[in-house]
Amino acid sequence: MSAFEMFHDMIVAQKPKARTLKNGPTFYRNLERRLDNRRKKDRLYVLKTPRNVVDFSSNDVLSLSTSGLLRMAFYEELAKYPKFVVGSCGSRLLDGNNTYINNLEKEIAQFHNATDGVIFSSGYDANVSLFEVFPGPKDAIVYDELVHASIHDGMRNTKATIRRSFSHNNVDSFRAVLQELHDSEEVFRSGERTVIVSTESIYSMDGTIAPLTEMVRVADEVFPTRNVEFIVDEAHSTGMLGKNGRGLVCALGLEDRIAIRLHTCGKGLGCNGATVVGNETIRTMLINYAHGLIYTTAPSFPTLAAIRAAYTLIRSDFCEERRLRLQTLVRHFYRKMFDHPSFTIAKEAGILDLPSGLNFEGKEFVSQIVPVWTRNEDNHQLAANMQYADYNAWPIDFPVVPRDQGRVRLVFHTDNTIDEIDGLVEIIIQWAEEKMEYMKDRTHWKRQLILKEKL
Ligand SMILES: Cc1ncc(COP(=O)(O)O)c(C=O)c1O
Known part of the structure; x- marks a missing residue:
């Protein structure tokens, strides 16, 4: 039995069964009923423990955490404060x-060419606070349809009166939404109220990069009153894009035009936490209004020391080399896939696809996140084939990505090897070839049955 057949059977056999409780307290019966909804749709989340396998999945893209490099830098930072107090002891x-957190915020802000910063316990908490704090009543939020769930959660709590989405990274759609607001609402046309634009720099599930320069230009064209402001989530570009990984806004020289940036620490920096950078007004607003800062215990010293250690690393020439190496690896993957004759056939058969307009050759930056699109539910089969070969990558489904856009999300890392990438390509191609054979067989038997019925 091939890996393909084995996992096809396994996936079917693994479908979780409904387990609605007949007896017991109402509370638990109702909870199990809700969980059954997920079980029925095959969408019950379970916590998995990644085995020690080849990593094409984690967010530790520069391999700072998994390689132990961050651990060494962290120990060095801790050694400077032998009497450190672990807990922050309050809000x-x-x-x-x-002083440590105040200085660190200043250092991080300056690294990203901003004046001020505020550290949150996570990027999630920061996003929830940003959209709670900054849009005021009668303001509008205009957001890319693919922004992260934490931004949606923040927008649920917002005071903004109007919320409009535009098609992903589509400047024409963005312009149309702005124009509609301009034409229909005097408060925006007159410059009395603000339109707040929410975008990510590198999108977490697609690896696409926001056309930020064009978006800023369009915003200023539609609103010469200059009342459009941007909040850019730099989660996946921090440590990755621009000089020393300062992020997309710095890479494009837009620091003076973007009001607020979110730099999370759980991706390229390899630790956790997040910093919002902007100017003094932004910092003062957060300190005064952000519930995610006020009503929670401040980050502990080890968390802050890890963040400082990670920034020390990403500033170094050594990390610049790690970024370049990662670029080489991603390009190698694309080249191997695009050059393989079976990839073209599988793509034409609608079995498999990769970002097509990527034009990675000659591009200064290629995203470390690569979606491998498949047909519905095939992404589970493909991921299972990878996992069978000890390569870790996860299938991603609705609601994390739009309906019918299931994929295996690949994330490349500096410490992946060329051999591992060649192995990965081989698994993907082999799966696609077997899938094509299987489909051919099925069509053959279906045709035989139809003929038999006709005779
Ligand atoms: C675009 C984006 N923003 C925010 C977050 C949340 O960051 P954190 O993991 O620090 O909570 C994530 C993490 O998945 C993300 O991908």
Whole structure:
């Protein structure tokens, strides 16, 4: 039995069964009923423990955490403060504030060419706060349809009166939404209220990069009153894009035009936490209004020391080499896939696809996130084939990505090897070839049955 057949059978056999409780307290019966909804749709999340396999999945893209490099830098940072107090002992507004976090925020802000910063416990908390704090009543939020779930959660709590989405990375659609707001609402036309634009720099599930320069130009054309402001989520570009990984806004020289940037620490930096960078007004607003900062314990010293260690690393020439190596690896993957004759056939058969307009050759930056699109549910089969060969990558489905856009999300890392990438290509191609054979067989038997019925 091939890996393909084995996992096809396994996936069918693994479908979780409904387990609605007949007896017991109402509370648990109702909860199990809700979980059954997920079980029925095959969407029950379970926590998996990644085995020690080849990593084409984690967000540790520069391999700073998994290689132990960050651990060494972290120990060095800790050694400078032998008497450190582990816990922050309170909210930032009470006992949780200290010189270390204040200085670190300043350092991070300056690294990203901003004046001020505020550290949050996570990027999720930061996004929820940003959309709660900054759009005021009568303001509008205009957002890319693919922005992260944390932004949607933030927008649920927002005071903005109007929310409009535009098609992913589509400047024409963006312009049309802005124009409609301009033409229909006097408060925006007159410059009295603000339109806040939400975008990511590198999109987490697609690896696409926002056309930020064009978006800024369009915003200023439609609103010469200059009342459009941007919040850019730099989660996947931090440590990756621009000089020393300062992010997309710095790479494009747009620091003076983008009001707020979010630099999370859980991706390229290899630790956790996040910093919002902007100017003094932005910082003061967050300190005064962000519930995700006020009503929570401030980050502990080890968390902050890890963030500082990670910034020390990404500033180094050594990390610049790690970024370049990662670029070489991603390009190698695309080249191997595009050059393989079976890829073209599988693509034409609608079995497999990769970002097509990528034109990676000659491009200064190629995203480390690569979606491998398949037909519905095939992404589970493909991922299972990878996992069978000890390569870790996960299938991604709705609602994380739009309906009918299931994929295996590949993430490349500096410490992946060329051999591992060649192996990965081989698994993908072999799966596609077997899938094509299987489909051919099925068509053959279907045709035989129809003929038999006709006779
Ligand atoms: C685009 C984007 N923004 C925000 C977040 C949340 O960041 P964190 O993991 O630090 O909570 C993520 C993480 O998945 C992300 O991909």
